[in-house]
Structure formats: structure tokens, C-alpha cells
Amino acid sequence: MHLVKDRVKQTTTTTGTGTVALSGTVSGFQTFAQAFSSGAVVYYCIADGTNWEVGTGTYTTGSLSRDTILASSNSDAAVSWGVGTKDIFVTMPAAAFSSLATAGVFTGAQGKATNYSVASSDGGSVIKATAAITLTLPAASGLPAAWWVTLSNRATGAVQIARTGSDTVNGLAGGYVLRPGEDITVYRASSSAFDVLTLGQSVTVGQGAFDPLHKGSSITLTNNNLTATGTSGGYGAVLATIGASGGRRYFEVRAATAAGLAVGLGKAAIDLADTVGGDANGWAFLADGRKVTGGTTTPYGSVVVDNDVVGIAWDADAGKMWVRINGVFQGGGDPVMGTNPMFTGVTGMLFPAIGDFSNSSAASGTLIPSSFVYSLPTSFSTFY
Secondary structure (H helix, E strand, C coil): CCECCCCEEEEECCCECCCEECCEECCCCECHHHHCCCCCEEEEEEECCCCEEEEEEEEECCEECCCEEEEECCCCCCCCECCCCEEEEECCCHHHHHHHHHHCCCCCEEEECCCEECCHHHCCCEEEECCCCEEECCCHHHCCCCCEEEEEECCCCCEEEECCCCCEECCECCCEEECCCCEEEEEEEECCEEEEEEEECCCCCCCCCEEEEEECCCCEEECCCCEEECCCCCCEEEEECCCECCCEEEEEEEEEECCCEEEEEECCCCCCCCCCCCCCCEEEEECCCEEEECCEEEECCCCCCCCCEEEEEEECCCCEEEEEECCEEHHHCECCCCECCCECCCCCCEEEEEEECCCCCCCEEEECCCCCCCCCCCCCEECC
8 A cells, every 4th residue: 555644855966766865854854764664655745846657656765766657747757857956745636636537436345155257446435244155356467556355254164365377465475364253455566466465354353364275284274364384294484464664563472282393484486395495485483492494403592392482582683583482582683683593594574483393203383463462662563
């Protein structure tokens, strides 16, 4: 979803058609850093008094990319900026209002009891599933920039949110699972991706869960998909439904059967037939006191036993990850200060994940709701 906030303005001396460095401040206005988190997609305008350009861009610390040009003084193409100071500020462009006219206006609610393909014309509506069905999203490439739809599961079973072609939903290629009682808003994030805003769930409001569409065949999910259990004699991994790519994030898992349990972070491309950290798409702490990524293990930290609480802290912007056992960060780590991480170089769209790394036990872990056992580290937020 593209963001607009009031009185956000800076200056830039960037030249050419590429990413803009946000180098100057303007009295009476917020900076982009004060208004947005890194990774936010915003509407912007750049102007130098003669030339101008309006579009959407992605804010990262100290810069703004120019992703889509909506209008400009250069025949609606990117302006090649010359030497000199330009203003860059947040605005609500005419193109966005045009999209809202067809996609952002609430158009009513629809009940569905059989599989349904969501249409472009459903934008701005609520679709309520009254049975455990599949709702298939339209291709993102054919939708207005401001398109959204609210999906509600009022059935007793899970509702599958499928995508068209190679589109992703919340960073996942397999779609999204809507649990009973859960409401979400799905919005077009790009020409090939949808993002999900979680509105709530009747059992545990705003809580993430493990994703039945992204688990190994040896993993069984129970307890409203909050508990994942492996199979004795097999490896496996499962991702949570909610991930992140920026900010400082934290989650906790309670070890039900600790032997063989791996707790960490994984990308959508993780090998689900292996444990978390079994390939380069995952990073994990193992219950026997080792850490693992890319299939390489190293001794690290205390052994985890049944009912212990394992916490994972991740600074996505710095690429650092720490592990906490019963409230104590291992290896002298301090995520608040950013020191002594368990791993560095941990970047990308990542999801809480657990796995089973033992052939002789059936490891089991449960995602803890947002009321964690231990306090969030200062400046960290939850994944869900």
C-alpha cells in the first residue's frame, strides 16, 4: 500500500534518473526518516522550479528510489535531473485519486460458499467465506495501483488465498491461509505482488501462525496452526504466515518436545524437506546448543529442554540475528546495542520458522502469542 503523510519534505542534489539521496532538511517539515520506516512505498514529487516528476518510490535510509513515474514535465517519463538543489516531498497524485475512484471505494459485502475467483471489479469490497473454500486473486499486473479487497473467514475450516501465475502474497509464492474468524485486507503492492494487512482473528487477534501451505510433509500442524510437530525419522521445516523485510523484529517459541527442535528464520525458498538452516535460505538455533545456516553447524549457546522459551531477535536493516533462551541472550549478545549477534548477513523477506533436525525424535514447538513470556527488547516489534 502506498503511503502518504503530512508535511514530509527534504531537498536533494542528486542528478540523473536514478535513486535520489535525501540530503537536506526543510524548516517546518518532517524528514522521510521521521515519517516512514525503511522499506515503505510512498507517493512523491520532485521539483526544481521548472521541471517536475510525480511517482511512487521505496524509501530506504537516506534515499528514495523512483519505482514508477506517474506524471512528469518530461512527457510523463523520468526526469534526468541536472546539477542543483531540488525539493522532494510527499503528495497525493491525481493518478492515485483516479485509482481510488474504481478500487478504493467500499462497494459492499459478498458471501461465498464455493471456490471463487476474485475479480478486479471486487476491489473495495468485503468477501466473506462461509465455507472452507479457495479464493483466487486476480493477476496483480492488471489491477489499479490502489486496489484492495477485504477477505473474511466465517467458516469452521481454513480458507486458502491463492494467487494467479507467479504473483506472491505476503512474500510467499504459495498464497496465504486464512484461519477461522480471521479478517485481512489484501492490497496490490506491485505488478507481481500482494501484501496482507491482518485485521484480526477471533481466537488470537493479530497473531501469526504456521502456514500449512509452506511446510514439509513430515510436519504436522495443530492448535489452530500454532504448534508444529515433526516426525521421528524425518527432517522438515515450516514457515509462519507473517514475515518481514525491514525493522527490528522479535518472536518466541515454546519448546514442547525440545529434542531435535530448530528455531530461526527462513526465506520463502527454504528447503522444507530439510530443517531450518539446512540450506542458505535459513538461519536457526538448534536445541542441542548449536547454530546452523547453509547446512553448517557451530557450537553456540545452552541446550534447550522441554518447555523452554526460545526467542529470536532480528535487526533486518543491519542483517543481525540473536537467540534468547528463557530470557537470556546467548553468546553475550545484545540486540539493543547491536553487539555479538549469532549471525550476520541475515537479510531479505524472512519468516519465523521451526524445524526438526533429528532422525530419532519428533520435535515440537508452539508460537507464543504477542503477549510474550519475556519483554520485547527495546526498539524491537513483533512479526505479527
